[in-house]
Amino acid sequence: AQSVAQPEDQVNVAEGNPLTVKCTYSVSGNPYLFWYVQYPNRGLQFLLKYITGDNLVKGSYGFEAEFNKSQTSFHLKKPSALVSDSALYFCAVRSLNTGGFKTIFGAGTRLFVKA
Amino acid sequence: EAGVAQSPRYKIIEKRQSVAFWCNPISGHATLYWYQQILGQGPKLLIQFQNNGVVDDSQLPKDRFSAERLKGVDSTLKIQPAKLEDSAVYLCASSQNPDRYYEQYFGPGTRLTVT
Numbered sequence: 001a002q003s004v005a006q007p008e009d010q011v012n013v014a015e016g017n018p019l020t021v022k023c024t025y026s027v028s029g030n031p032y033l034f035w036y037v038q039y040p041n042r043g044l045q046f047l048l049k050y051i052t053g054d055n056l057v058k059g060s061y062g063f064e065a066e067f068n069k070s071q072t073s074f075h076l077k078k079p080s081a082l083v084s085d086s087a088l089y090f091c092a093v094r095s096l097n098t099g100g101f102k103t104i105f106g107a108g109t110r111l112f113v114k115a
Numbered sequence: 116e117a118g119v120a121q122s123p124r125y126k127i128i129e130k131r132q133s134v135a136f137w138c139n140p141i142s143g144h145a146t147l148y149w150y151q152q153i154l155g156q157g158p159k160l161l162i163q164f165q166n167n168g169v170v171d172d173s174q175l176p177k178d179r180f181s182a183e184r185l186k187g188v189d190s191t192l193k194i195q196p197a198k199l200e201d202s203a204v205y206l207c208a209s210s211q212n213p214d215r216y217y218e219q220y221f222g223p224g225t226r227l228t229v230t
Contacts, residue, residue: 004157034217043119043206043221044158090157094216100171103216105157 002027004093006106013081014114021076021109023091032094033074035065038108039087047089050074061085081113117141119222121207127228133195136225140188140209146170148219149182149192150206158206164190165213197229 003026013019025031035047048059055067065076076089088110094103120139128134140147145166150158161180163171166187175182179198184190194201204226208219 032217041223043223044208044219045221046218049217092157101216103160105159107156 002093002095002097002102002104004091004104004106006089006091006109008109009107010110010112012112012114015083016080019078019081019085019111019113021089021091021111023074023076023106025072025074025091025093027093027095028097029095033065033067034092034094034103035059035063035074035076036090036092036105037087038090044090047076083113083115086111086113119207119209119220121205121222121225123225124223125226125228127230128197130199130229131196133193134197134227135191135193136205136207136227138190138192138207138222140190140207141220143211144209144220145187145212146210146216147184147190148208148210149190150208152204152206152224154203161192170213194227197227199229202227202229
């Protein structure tokens, strides 16, 4: 069965420092991986995706993520955090299962960037 | 471009009552999704529509939940009768077509509290 884990409930980082939000997954077959962000009182927004190709993918707002097949990870990164990056981040994985493609979301990681 | 609209934003009901949520997707988006997001968890897909047809309702509790998208535009999700464990945020999302499933645009959600 496919699963996705975000091991940290919250990540705290100072503004200007690099940030990493972790995500690991378990699927049978090739995964499609995504990151979404949820700002307060707003709907989820798509950030970036990995389908195939280069393991380092770039997305919106300066975020990037690295697909690591051997470690089954897809960590979200940003070189320099902004206070406005404070939000709830969700990792999602999509793979082919009995009954077709299924997408499941992780439980979310709250990022807090301190000025 | 107008986003995904949902109403109401908040709803409080007693168990065994019924409730309905409404969603208006982005104009031209053929694919519509309903998710349930329980506090502390990631969104879980309840049902996916392609135009007015159901693509996936494998995780919809059909004994109490129902959804329709009669004209392939607006959609309603109904719970009858509600249980305490239905307390959650119900998210509606839309995408241009199933191939662009990752670029889902989410509405602000309806927060349901069942007492």
